Amino acid sequence: MAIAERDSAFEPGRELIHRLAAGDESAARELYVSHCDALFRFVRRRCSLSIEDAEEIVNDTFLAALELASGFELRCSVMTWLCSLARNRIVDHLRKVGAAKRIPDGEFVRIDxxxxxxxxxxxxxxxxxxxxxxxxxxxxxxxxxxxxxxxxxxxxxxxxxxxxxxxxxxxxxxxxxxxxxxxxxxxxxxxxxxxxxxxxxxxxxxxxxxxxxxx
The missing domain is CATH 1.10.10.10 (Winged helix-like DNA-binding domain superfamily/Winged helix DNA-binding domain)
Structure with missing residues (x-):
């Protein structure tokens, strides 16, 4: 199922983030279980990360979501919000390894x-x-x-x-x-x-x- 289709029902997701902002631990588990796989695929498509690096970025993204939940805006789906957070973490990762660009040419999409x-x-x-x-x-x-x-x-x-x-x-x-x-x-x-x-x-x-x- 496409990402956009999975997140077509925005309201339950927004309610989940409100619970997360209120410190509900079960909400954190629900957020991870419901979005982890899709977010991992999103991260892996962006550049030639190892599985370990991609998993680290995903985990960092969920930690950021915990910290920023209170500022979640109602203008997008939860998946869109998580992807925007993940994209920022990809930027940080590539800067750490000395990448010249956010998404290196030739690595975003590879052809033999x-x-x-x-x-x-x-x-x-x-x-x-x-x-x-x-x-x-x-x-x-x-x-x-x-x-x-x-x-x-x-x-x-x-x-x-x-x-x-x-x-x-x-x-x-x-x-x-x-x-x-x-x-x-x-x-x-x-x-x-x-x-x-x-x-x-x-x-x-x-x-x-x-x-x-x-x-």
Whole structure:
């Protein structure tokens, strides 16, 4: 089930945070059990962290939630709030290890050499579009397209089309305005289109690639 669907019922989550702010220990356990797995996946998608580092960030996020529960605003779901806290902890972690960027280029989404070679070969006029679709794994194809985006564009696209956050939720997590997020998503179309024009000669296949990204 998508993250956005899991958190569609906001009110119970908000009531949980109010209990947490009041010092209810059972609320802390409920918050962890109901959101731990999804938050771990959110953290692991952001960069090439080890499982241990990702688990540490998740635990730090829940500790921060305990401290900040009294300031929880009613403008977003609990999951969106936790993701915004986790994102800040990822920033702190990357700074500690000397990362130059919040999400290092080439590590947010990884694609192997075999996939790159396959993508370059699909322009062969003797190979049908149907055969190409059978040969290429959809996930690798989307990874290749994402790899042509900037770090912020990849993050926005992943949250919008993979994790199914709404634009206002993405704005909250990325600390941007909804209009700024919309511009990121719009600009994210340019890089993949340029890359596909370089790699591929089949218009139908290019259209299929963009359908996979839902752009």
């Amino acid at each position: 050499d075999a996939s790159r070679k396959a993508l370059r070969e699909v322009h062969d006029p003797n190979v049908s579009v149907e055969h190409i679709v059978e040969r290429l794994d959809r996930v690798r194809l989307v990874q290749a397209l994402l790899n042509s985006m900037t770090a912020d564009q990849r993050e926005a696209v992943t949250m919008r089309y993979v994790e199914e956050f709404s634009v206002p939720e993405i704005a909250r997590i990325m600390n941007r305005t909804p209009n700024a997020v919309e511009r990121l998503l719009e600009r994210a179309k340019i890089g993949p289109r340029r890359e596909m024009l370089k790699w591929l000669g089949n218009e139908s296949f290019r259209a299929l690639c963009f359908d996979l990204l839902s752009l």
